[in-house]
Amino acid sequence: MASSPEDLRALDALLTAPGAPFAVVADEAGRLSYAEGPRTLREFAETTWAFGDTPFLIADSGRLTYGEFFAGASALARRFLAAEDEGGYGLRPGDRAVIAMRNHPEWQVGFWAAQLAGLVAVPLNSWWTADEIAYALDDCRPRVLIVDGERYERVAPWLAAAKDGERPWTLVCHEEGREAVGPRVERYGDLPVADPLLGPPDVDVSPEADATILYTSGTTGRPKGAVATHHAHMAAIANPRYFAALSSLGRGVMPGQGPLLPGLLTFPFFHVAAFTGFYAAMAAGGTLVLMRKWDTDAALALIREHGIGSFGGVPATALQLLARADELDDDLPTLTMFNTGGAAAPPELVARLTARFGDRVEPRNGYGLTETLGGISANFGEQYRRVPGSVGRPAPAVEARVVDPGGAVLGAGEVGELWLRGQCLIRGYWDDPGATSAAFTGDGWFRTGDLAEISSDGLISVVDRIKDMVIRGGENVYCVEVEGVLHGHPDVLEAAVVGVPHPLLGEVVAAVVRVRGGSGLDSAGVREFAARGLAGFKVPERVVVQEGALPRNATGKVLKRELRRGLL
Template sequence: DLERIFVSRYDDDLPQTNVERLENILGAVNDWDKLPELAMPGVDIAPDDDCTILYTSGTTGRPKGALGTHRNMLSNIFASAAAAARSFVRRGEVPPQVDPLEAPQRTALLSVPFFHATGCFAVMNPTLFSGGKLVLMRKWDPEIAMQLIEREKVNSAGGVPTIAWQLIEHPARSKYDLSSLEMVSYGGAPSAPELVRKIVESFPKSQPGNGWGMTETSATCTSHVGEDYELRPDSCGPAAPVCDLKIVGFNGETLPPGEVGELWARGPNIVKGYWNKPEATAETFVDGWVKTGDLARLDEEGFCYIIDRAKDMLIRGGENIYCIEVENVLYEHPAVMDAALVGIPHKTLGEEPAAVVHLKPGVHTTEAELRSFVAGKLAAFKVPVKIVFWPETLPRNANGKILKRDLKKIFVDEPNA
């Protein structure tokens, strides 16, 4: 059990006796820069000692505390460096030797929270390790972000796909000098192939980047940048050099390239398990592998393609419908900014697909037009039977993942066929 818990910016009554306010020890948060510089205490820390407890997003169930080690946390530094080097190697070039003490300081805009694996592990750690500068946003706002990019000459930005979309589609984008951007990257949620083309078109000097990971993989497990991403816009990239991926069938067999099954991952980034949840740990972590709950396939070169969350897949009259496939088609429509597909109950078919979309500023379309657009690209059983227009960006949790459980409530009162 934890002996002591420190909380910061906690306004409510403390819940238990071993919880203490950090401000009682260090003073007010905004005064921390005035604290005297002292040497760190001498504490022996081993690579596999417990280090962090980050909670899963809870979009498909109650959040669980993923118990990570120092090795887990630092794996992102090497994954980040390897991804950058791979782009040169794939082009047949030698990666440049950069002296961080001589090179210009690189600047990253951090617009996702530190309690999320992306913000803490995938962005903060590699940036600080390389001597970079972090520009922090307490709350995401696309126009404030563009102001910061211009003022601080930010080189890399992103976080989750919706952040990239909002930068691209914002009506005030032309007012700001965003030419310093060299990388617009994201993870944490599925992204549409259309987003890659938009980034290349909107930020000609910037490379698009994508990756896949989860709290249980301490963020980065795959990465996808540059030309590889442009040529495979529906992939999340190959595994990091020290990670392994495999696709497992319903009977526990390892599937060959091209076949869809559950994605399993292993490597030095896989957390120990779930805090105080031995049954959930035993169910999810098997012989060093984590069962991700994502449906995916691998191609012959090892590039991973996420098909859907296993729990998000719809079954309509015995036919499988992968939400990401339909959402990606909706994203291709020039009027759509944000989209999500959910299942709604049907008395004979079991469930049917329904969509919620948010339109780009100043653009109009109709439900019939969107349904016709999807029907022109996908089989009839995958076409949403109902499309609802949402007046703002779809509801998300703090990690940027769409709250599909909330969206399903929109259709509760809709009559079944």
């Protein structure tokens, strides 16, 4: 088994040599990209037809084989582009298609139909409130919405307020007792049965064309649309395939050989960690088992029922799964891969995994952002057990450096801001050139806002965050957004939001609020007010209400470190 830095470098050289599957080339500016592979998400999706009757998605709300998936996505893509007087939606390549629903199989059909039609897919956070969704809809100006019944209720007020000529088409699935009616509204279940012989519409999609807009909160408190091209997504597809190949070779197994066991994917589809998971499955013809919502006992039952080989989830769900397996003395004999992402994995997680399963189950974690379309580095196997605080080495088409506040590159072991450059980076933020120029240097380096160090062996370790952000169970919560909502209460004079440690979720949101003298507002009232305008995971779980002023430094900035210490 190859586990030393020298062994892994030798295997990397094998996989990235000229003519090898993961060879890279540099453009005139020195930016790296993969030399081989599909050029667009449309081309990638077209390769999945070859998997035919192999199960692709298994959920409590339905199942799809690869053949059914591709036929459905192709038929919907044709409907998108057909003229309205021919029973279609009259869309054009480049139009935005919003997808907002739980992890139903139809999510994937809608997303890939958009790619086959040359549209720009806009997956929205399914936990957002009606106001948060409305902001994104106003921002991206979609021409079609693909939603489930629960999300339809949240978009219905926005649709009702839209002018007749500006109202997008809305396709609703899984109404679950809700009535979806109105102009330009269709039910997914009423669509004609897909003809598997027709294929997708004839559309020319360029690698440089926009493929997705993924919303991520920014330091201004407003969600920003991270825009990625097809070329960038090709790297997001290649990165997990490279790490899987490197892992296989390190274990003495040729990539692609051996049984392909189903995977349990617990990330919501709108999350970039899920992109890493379903891209990897689709590239190999793998089967993904989905959950409507996280439930530890249900997850264990699914692992046993389907013979799950690979688990993917945030550290919080991973820890719950391990704890419950211990309680039940369940060895989960089919499990061979344990992936965590979406948040920093506590170093003790790999030790607990090893104590439970020995070296039979390979641990894996990594590092990625919305702006990198998922994982750009991975730490796995014996290396992960040896260096549990690292997120691994970057993928071949990614460069990483650590810089000081002036932008000077720091040496091995020195802590500074992590900068990234490579094919998988977004091109910028939707209609926000100011945010784009603030995030990217002139020569293409992305400022992550994370403090990190890179060892002499090239291993990245993220040590802190510069950005004022809380990561609660894998979901990013930007403090300024929550503070903005709290400041909207008439009795609130000051509000400061910080993250405090949590043994399961990593962090939870906490707030210190200064109220007017004599106000009857208490912590429960603050939380109730916040819940009116924020998704549940953003609502502060700990609230301190006081009449005294918040501590500030000489420049007037709130001393959040001092507040955080008082909340511990």
